[in-house]
Amino acid sequence: MRIFVINPGSTSTKLALVELADTEATIIEQRELSHPGPLEPTADLARRHALLEGERALWQEAAAIAAQGGLLGPLPAGAYAVTEALVTASLSSPYGFHPANLAAPLADALAKRLGRPAFVVDPPSVDEMLPVSRISGVPGVARRSRVHALNLRFVARRLAETLGAKLEELTLAGAHLGGGSTCALFQGGRMIDTTDGLLGEGPFSPNRAGTVPIHGVFSLIEQHGLDGAKELLARRSGFLGLLGTQDLRELSSRALEPAVAIIIEAYALSVAKALAGLAAHARPQAFFLTGGAARFEAAVSLIKTRLEWLAPVYLYPGEFEAEALALGVYRVLSGLEPSRVYPP
Secondary structure, eight states: OEEEEEEEOSSEEEEEEEEEETTEEEEEEEEEEEOSOOOSHHHHHHHHHHHHHTTHHHHTTOSEEEEEOOOOOSBOSSEEEOOHHHHHHHHHOTTOOOGGGGHHHHHHHHHHHHTOOEEEESOTTBOOOOHHHHEEEETTEEOOOBSOHHHHHHHHHHHHHHTTSOGGGOEEEEEEESSSEEEEEEETTEEEEEOBTTTSSSOOOSSOOOSOOHHHHHHHHHHHHHHHHHHHHHHSOHHHHHHSOOOHHHHHHTTTSHHHHHHHHHHHHHHHHHHHHHTTSSOOSEEEEEEGGGGOHHHHHHHHHHHTTTSOEEEEEBOOHHHHHHHHHHHHHTTSSOOBOSOO
């Protein structure tokens, strides 16, 4: 079975053709089509439709289409059939707009042309948090789950296989380390507690702030205004704000400089504290680190040192979004999981 994958980002669209056999995913061919930064959504959608037309060889023989989910509101994990309601929500963006919101409309148009099914899988708004995990201590302010659910769930399944068990039988805590950094605790196959990578809580990252002292947020708003403070926290913080660069290769080469070393240590500490905090629910059998920054050895070695006294730490560097999207659709088409309906 072959699945065609659509994964839009802010300045590129990733496409892949993935072969599935016995839950093993093999990427047959993939493309990353670069283009200028996003315009308003309607124009950006039309531009990406045009890009797809030039890649007919990738999608014309696919059995189904798998699309990255956007900000669709709190949802259980799984694969959601692309329907008119899901496309409308993706484009109207009541929960916020991200380029991934364009994936479902792109998949829908292609699926109608081909007469084949389309799905979005494990969007970043997957929310399976326990009620107690939502309580923040401030009336009217609940903790939210906005994480790299797709990659975290894929890696959690792989780690469970490595440990010779099903994901539902284990307690695992993992971090996706990339342009944004998010963490999740898996228990009974569900993410019962998470961090929020979009101006929420958790580790800082190459350009995002992560958890920030409240008094500091007030100060930033006074200095820069609300919009300026949001811009600073979401795009000009982390390594970029503290060291003037978000290039982890450059920071690796400078890791012995005292001013750089202490920031790398602080980053590692922020990741370890987030994962150890999730472990307060229940001691995990293992931790895992994934995402592009899981290759950042100067930090990863420090994270492992701070966590290994609790449980082993496994590394899965890189992102596995194409494989995760395709496998999510395969599980539905093979009858291993039910197709979900949006809204739930």
